[in-house]
Amino acid sequence: MKFIDVHSHILPGIDDGSENWEQSIEMLRQAEQDGIAQLVCTPHVHSAKDFLHEKEWFSLLEEFKERAANARIAVDLQLGCEIYIQPDLQLHRPISTLAQNGRYFLVEFPMNMIPDFVADRFFKIIISGKTPVIAHPERNGQVIQRLQIAYDFVARGALLQMNAGSLLGMFGDTVQQTAELLLEADLIHLVASDAHDDQNRTQVLSKAYQKIVDRYGLERGTRLFSITPQKIVRGEPVSLQTPVSLEQVRLQNKKSPLNLRKWLNRMVQTK
Numbered sequence: 001m002k003f004i005d006v007h008s009h010i011l012p013g014i015d016d017g018s019e020n021w022e023q024s025i026e027m028l029r030q031a032e033q034d035g036i037a038q039l040v041c042t043p044h045v046h047s048a049k050d051f052l053h054e055k056e057w058f059s060l061l062e063e064f065k066e067r068a069a070n071a072r073i074a075v076d077l078q079l080g081c082e083i084y085i086q087p088d089l090q091l092h093r094p095i096s097t098l099a100q101n102g103r104y105f106l107v108e109f110p111m112n113m114i115p116d117f118v119a120d121r122f123f124k125i126i127i128s129g130k131t132p133v134i135a136h137p138e139r140n141g142q143v144i145q146r147l148q149i150a151y152d153f154v155a156r157g158a159l160l161q162m163n164a165g166s167l168l169g170m171f172g173d174t175v176q177q178t179a180e181l182l183l184e185a186d187l188i189h190l191v192a193s194d195a196h197d198d199q200n201r202t203q204v205l206s207k208a209y210q211k212i213v214d215r216y217g218l219e220r221g222t223r224l225f226s227i228t229p230q231k232i233v234r235g236e237p238v239s240l241q242t243p244v245s246l247e248q249v250r251l252q253n254k255k256s257p258l259n260l261r262k263w264l265n266r267m268v269q270t271k
């Protein structure tokens, strides 16, 4: 099975991701060695004016493909972006949706909150036929405090993308615990690298994949790392699992370490 990564800051010199072609090629080599067959480059779009660089970014993608071919690296490359949530959310641009599929867009919230307008805005967007793919919800302060928020987004039709590093403790214990709880509740639809460089936030998915397969089995691993990301890239409908109720997750985790149990109790109480 080959992985498909829909979140990566691998294009050089655009954002806080790769700094130059050397690093981008090294990251791509890591991706290939890790078993990633297809990768969507998703530079940050912080405001509408970033879309003015769209043409440049397509040229960079073409250059990247050429350089990858010269380096004999066989990873299929596409373009999208990671849009920072804002009232003026431009979804009609070619790069707004992943691999220009016209359907799925990768969206990022501020680290510590989710703006009030989001729920209503997403509802309208989903009705109009586009689907938000929420980047790394396990890192969001408001989701960490109240997991029900993640459940509500999924119930309305949004998809949740977890970072591979979150499950490995890269962003601390709380984020890791949140990632584990979201997985327990089957609220995570896909895992991506959110790679930024070749040293720390790398282009590696296999470790998180192995952890998920060990815990939840091969079917879940294949779904989260290959089947669902493939459908997203192609713009095909994703068949959704019914999430487990949060109360059930809490009961299932009764044997979990004390700090997690305490935290879970608080989470359910603050629903």
Ligand SMILES: [Fe+2]
Pocket (backbone or CB within 6 Å): 007, 009, 082, 135, 194
């Ligand atoms: Fe990102």
